[in-house]
Amino acid sequence: MVLVGAGVGLGLLAAGVLSRYVEGLLFGVPALDPVTFGLVALGLGLAGVIAAALPAARAVGVDPVRV
Incomplete structure (x- = not known):
């Protein structure tokens, strides 16, 4: 989620600069x-x-002892 937040933040900043x-x-x-x-x-x-x-939900269902 950090990458999503960084991407959205940088994208909004770039959009604001390039909007003109x-x-x-x-x-x-x-x-x-x-x-x-x-x-x-x-x-x-x-x-x-x-x-x-979706991947997190799948990972929660895995028993770490059996992996």
């Missing part, structure tokens, strides 16, 4: 729309939690 270059391509959404940034960060965080939870 894509502002002309956006229609009806400001370049620095906080709702859009928040939803994207939430979605990526949720994907990271799901991606980490």
Whole structure:
């Protein structure tokens, strides 16, 4: 989850810096729309939690004595 958090943080920082270059391509959404940034960060965080939870759930079911 640390890597997901770092990636989301760096991505939001880069998006904020580079938003002025894509502002002309956006229609009806400001370049620095906080709702859009928040939803994207939430979605990526949720994907990271799901991606980490499935292998963790499998690992919990393994008996370490038998491995």
